[in-house]
Amino acid sequence: TRRLCILKGIYPHEPKHKKKVNKGSTAARTFYLLKDIKFLLHEPIVNKFREYKVFVRKLRKAYGKSEWSTVDRLKDNKPSYKLDHIVKERYPTFVDALRDLDDALSMCFLFSTFPRTGKCHVQTIQLCRRLAVEFLNYVIASRSLRKVFLSIKGIYYQAEVLGQPVTWITPYTFAHDHPTDVDYRVMATFTEFYTTLLGFVNFRLYHSLNLHYPPKIDVQADVELKPAEGKEYAMDSESYLEKLSALSASLARVVAPTHEDEVEMDEFPVEGETAEQMDARKKEQEALEKHKKLFEGLRFFLNREVPREPLAFIIRCFGGQVSWDKSLCIGATYDVSDPSITHQIVDRPRVEQQVVGRYYLQPQWVFDSVNAKLCLPVADYFPGVLLPPHLSPFVTEQEGDYIPPEKLKLLAMQRGDNPDEESEEEDEEEEEEDGNDKEEEEEEEEDESEKEEEMKLKKMEEQKTQSSKLLPVKVTAGKLRLEDRQRLEQEQQSEEKRLAIMMMKKREKYLYKKIMFGKKRKVREANKLAAKRKAHDTAVKEEKKKSKKARRA
Amino acid sequence: PCPPLTPLPSAPLQDIRNTVGNIPMEWYQDFPHIGYNLEGKKIYKPIRNKDELDMFLEKMENPEYWRTVQDKMTGADIKLTDEQVDLVHRLQKGQFGDVHFNPYEPAVDFFTHEVMIHPVTNRPADKRSFIPSLIEKEKVSKLVHAIKMGWIKPRKPKDDTPTYYDLWAHEDPNSILGRHKMHVPAPKMKLPGHEESYNPPPEYLLSEEEKLAWEQQEPAERKLNFVPQQYQCLRAVPAYSRFIHERFERCLDLYLCPRQRKMRVNVDPEDLIPKLPKPRDLQPFPTTQALVYRGHTSLVRCLSISPSGQWLVSGSDDCTVRFWEVCTARCMKTLPVGGVVKSVAWNPNPTICLVAICVEQSVLLVNPCLGDKLLYGATDQLLESYMAPEEERVQPVQWVMATMEEHSKGVRLVVQHSKAVKQVTWHGKGDYFASVVSDNSNMQVLIHQTSKRWSQNPFRKSKGLVQCVLFHPIRPYFFVATQRYVRVYNLLKQELTKKLMTNCKWVSSMAIHPGGDNIICGSYDSKLAWFDLDLSTRPYQLLRHHKKALRSVAFHKRYPLFASGSDDGTVIVCHGMVYNDLLQNPLLVPVKVLKGHVLTLDLGVLDVLFHPTQPWVFSSGADGTVRLYT
Secondary structure, three states, rough: OOHHHHHHHHHHOOOHHHHHHHHOOOOOOOOOOOHHHHHHOOOOOOHHHHHHHHHHHHHHHHHHHOOOOHHHHHHOOOOOOHHHHHHHOOOOOOOHHHOHHHHHHHHHHHHHOOOOOOOOOHHHHHHHHHHHHHHHHHHHHHOEEEEEEEOOOOOOEEEEEEEEEEEEEOOOOOOOOOOOOOHHHHHHHHHHHHHHHHHHHHHHHHHHOOOOOOOOOOHHHHHHHHOOOOOHHHOHHHHHHHHHHOOOOEOOOOOOOOOOHHOOOOOOOOOOOOHHHHHHHHHHHHHHHHHHOOOOEEEEEOOOOOOOHHHHHHHOOOOEEEEEEEOOOOOOOOOOOOOOOOHHHHHHHOOOOOOOOOEEEOHHHHHHHHHHOOOHHHHOOOOOOOOOOOOOOOOOOOOOOOOOOOHHHHHHHHHHHOHHHHHHHHHHHHHHHHHHHHHHHHHHHHHHHHHHHHHHHHHHHHHHHHHHHHHOOOOOOOHHHHHHHHHHHHHHHHHHHHHHHHHOOOHHHHHHHHHHHHHHHHHHHHHHHHHHHHHHHHHHHHHHHHHHHHHHO | OOOOOOOOOOOOOOOOOOOOOOOOOOHHHHOEEEEEEEOOOOOEOOOOOOOOOHHHHHHOOOHHHHHHHHEEOOOOEEOOOOHHHHHHHHHHHHOOOOOOOOOOOOOOOOOOOOOOOOOOOOOOOOOOOOOOOOOHHHHHHHHHHHHOOOOOOOOOOOOOOOOOOOOOOOOHHOOHHHHHOOOOOOOOOOOOOHHEEEEHHHHOOHHHHHHHHHOOOOOOOOOOOOOOOOOOOHHHOOOOHHHHHHHHHHHHHHOOOOEEEOOOOOOOOOHOOOOOOOHHHHHOOOEEEEEEEEEOOEEEEEEEEEOOOOEEEEEEEEOEEEEEOHHHHHHHHHHEEOOEEEEEEOOOOOOOOEEEEEOOEEEEEOOOOOOHHHHHHHHHHHHOOHHHHHHOOOOOOOEEEHHHHHHHHHHEEEEEEEEEEEEEEEOOOOOOEEEEEEOOOOOOEEEEOOOOOEEOOOOOOOOOOEEEEEOOOOEEEEEEOOOOOEOOOOOOOOOOEEEEEEOOOEEEEEEOOOOOOOEEEOOOOOOOEEEEEOOOOOOOOOOOOOOOOOOEEOOOOOOOOOHHHHHHHOEEEEEOOOOOOOOOEEEEEEEEEEEEEOEOOOEEEEEEEEEOOOOEEEEEEOOOOEEEEE
């Protein structure tokens, strides 16, 4: 039943009247809809499961009796079942399926990184890998990647597939230390369904782009790539998948791509849309097109310490050409020494033997550029340089939220003005000035402090003499209390509000207090972050100054 | 069927073997016989007349007892011979019954394990083992024929790679089941924020204390399920150890978590605040503290003001009553009364200058001798003009004339009750006053007439602990507040007209609107209930303005104002407009929160009182002061 629930997507419901349903007790219980359970009973796959159960029993018996011929026979007649109809039933339209693709993709990418031994069937892992690679190839072909994010958990990607945002996470390519408190059978059941779903989705997606499915590497490109090697190479299925997963070749189309693809779309003015909205939409469209061609014309080379697959995927998604060392993976298109390389992605503190005419950059530049929708200035990303913070593209700050200063800078850059250089220059100037000022100030301060001390002493003496002469009673001049109009008004308003709050009904008051509490907490958190940042910045500045001074001295 | 034991030595002559066979012997339980012998005669059960004691004695005395066994078939006792006992012992040990049987005799193999040169049998091989079998040939030829004809095909290797096709080739709307409509799609995973980055802005990193707090929190309570970390470069980022866990938890959520649609309230909090008329438009009302009347050394429990509004009287726990001039905050007179003053009430009749003061068990009627000499002289004359009636009437209280000493201080009459008096209040005309005695009987409320020096007990039965009483300002109604209800009595008809449910736990005080149709009740559970007597017996509105128990409430005589004083040290002045036309409900708007009193002993304001003509409010507090807000 657990398998059935997972496959059919049956989940418990929270009843409206928990007490009524639970016969008066308030103990925690899970409730399924009666309809759902009846629905499960009618599923034809139940019989298949029963057959499978019988099969397993027979097989075990045969093993126990060491009847190897029976084992072989049973294995040959292993009952199999298909989940096609369940997929169709759960997702009656294609868009429904796309909406639920997030978990499927994440799971497939996770399973495709599992070791080929233990834990789960090799076939499952291979299938997952295949489907994942196919999906990546689709994203490249359709150029639908939008956002990427390097988190400490893994790499997040967000693509827009047929208007639906699809987000998935891939782990970093390291061996997993498999936890013991995880039930792999549950995960395997989910994966079983997800692979079926993803396969059908891939099929449909490929056909929407007029691509072959299962994918074929474009022959033209193939020949260009490997003129020396025969065609048999590509036929070998294992290496074929590998080659596909190299993500370097474009895919073959059923219909030859016409180069006049980009015929200007006729514009149909949507009714009830003002000219402004149209303009905005047009602008958005243009921006999107520009974003898609972000790396067009750029040639990248990935060093071997850089995670190859994600970077190749991203660069190819935005129209860039990418290559890597031939010994690293098949599918390398050009060599390090190629003079036409514009960017080389490097993740080591310093590079010996720099070739003139290309930028040596850290991988974060690619990610940040994609998120910023423009090629960022390269100066911050040179190897060995302290990187600017990597921000999440998934956060859209609302009013009142804390916005990190880097994000503000980025937003300004996106708007078109380029405050970066100026500010940097200013910073440097400021720093220099600061340095000078500081010294001068310090000198002055020393002087002043001496003077002040003298003054103080004098004053004290004077006071002493005066106090001995004068009576201790003093009449101080009355201060004119300035009544701040604005403040008064504000106070009055706030008092009015307080009084009105007193008159609220109990339920509304509760709601109001809750909302206000939430707001206050948000503000508090934002303030906390801002304060932390300020403290950090000042600390950094101090340190810089110190080091500067030390250098000077 | 084991062979019968050796013939019993005790019965060699007659064979009393039972012939019933192998049956359960219980079948003969109820019969005198136990079966039949070979001749077909009944075998009778031996007579057993031994009781427990005999059995015991036999067990003790008979040395053969241990080897005596009852034969179930005959019912006779049998003594086992030595051989039989031996046999039993052997069997018990698991040995063979036969003494002479040797289980460990040396084994002699039938066949040797060595391979001999000669076969065991000397039969030559069959001829049919040399010629091919015809039946087999037939079978093979059949198979060959079947293969040739294509009836039998070699087993195809199974292709277990799944095939995909366009599942959604024709999306028909009929396939959308009803269940898709009530389907609650699983919420997507939360997208990561800046803090999850491998190189987050420095402010998102946790400080040491935060990290410690994070570790001490329950995993379910944590806001982030990871500690933000910073790495210098991508190369340094390790694998996330909980990745599989998180995927697994997501799987569990997907199929085990109950789903429910929740409506998120999307309200602008400003819209929730009711639109009320601005306090500025509802002036006049007291706004600032103007005067502080200092002098009392202990908490000031009660206040009252002369009808002209010139004098104020306050009673305190320091056993004094002080008379103040309102405008100057000067203490005109101090009257020591020798007891805690629970309540004071100035006679509302402007032609009489008389103050009723509750001190322990008595009510003092005091002429303060303040103000117009003619006025207070007239009051004295009025009191002295009393003529005692001819016949003595039985009264619940005693009216006593003040002694000379007391008279010089101003005390004119003493009404002595049997128990401590809690509250005293005047009728609007100034002749009658009512007093509340802290008692449980029907004697709790007494009504006194000053001019006739006569008291009566209006109630026959006690209806609970009376908190306070009140006269209606115009009509002959009388309000009695018990813990949870306010009862309204008609004094003329002598009947209960109404019972108001306050919805409070414990009523502390009560005040009536000068129009006489509205009542407010303050309660110790910090609620203030406004009753419209014409509307219903339930509160028109319950105001929860104060944070602590309400001690007293008051109405203004002229202005549409009412005030409440509470233990939280504040006086809240509200605008309470009552309209003449019956269709419009009263308008209640809080207009000012007055602070000033210092909390002492967890008590704040004990009494509030409005000036009779001006929009001023007095409050007395536990800090021993009386304050005037104008």
